[in-house]
Amino acid sequence: SQKIEQNSEALNIQEGKTATLTCNYTNYSPAYLQWYRQDPGRGPVFLLLIRENEKEKRKERLKVTFDTTLKQSLFHITASQPADSATYLCALGGGTGGFKTIFGAGTRLFVKA
Amino acid sequence: ETGVTQTPRHLVMGMTNKKSLKCEQHLGHNAMYWYKQSAKKPLELMFVYSLEERVENNSVPSRFSPECPNSSHLFLHLHTLQPEDSALYLCASSQVEGPYGYTFGSGTRLTVV
Secondary structure, three states, X not given: OOEEEEOOOOEEEEOOOOEEEEEEEEOOOOOEEEEEEEOOOOOOEEEEEEEOOOOEEXXXXXXXXXXXXXXXXXXXXXXXXXXXXXXXXXXXXXXXXOOOEEEOOOEEEEEEO | XXXXXXXXXXXXXXXXXXXXXXXXXXXXXXXXXXXXXXXXXXXXXXXXXXXXXEEEEOOOOOOEEEEEEEOOEEEEEEEOOOHHHOEEEEEEEEOOOOOOOOEEOOOEEEEEO
């Protein structure tokens, strides 16, 4: 079955450093991959979408890479701030999954001042 | 507010009760979704409506019954739930013609007692 793996352990980093989160997937050939931010008790907020034919996408301090050979995406936050502390979700859609978008369980990020 | 409004924010119901969750969007989106989020687990897709037709029913028990009267409104009718149905229920919307990210509501925190 289709599976998405995100590091279940929380990531703790110092303010100003680059945070790197990983998303791996198996049994799936998605047409696109998305990253969301979720704060406690709130719904996820869409951040970035990258298509299967794109290697990298940037938005302000965010950068996403997508390697369909490794079946992996990396999500980077540069110059991290305490306000970046949240859970970050990876989601895959299209391709062999059809209309569905399936989500990973997320990685909790803590940025210390 | 994200543009997707869910009510109520919190709901406590007994196993014999009948209740409904409501979702409303005025973003002009033509697809709407129900997801279930349990602690430490990925979002689970429950139902998808595209152009007001149900296109996905992800093996959800019949005690959950969706309704989409128009492209702006989505309901989830609940009856004879079990304690394990306690979770955060999230509604989302998007454009079918995409791919685009989803816009989520803040969710309904449901507790079944």
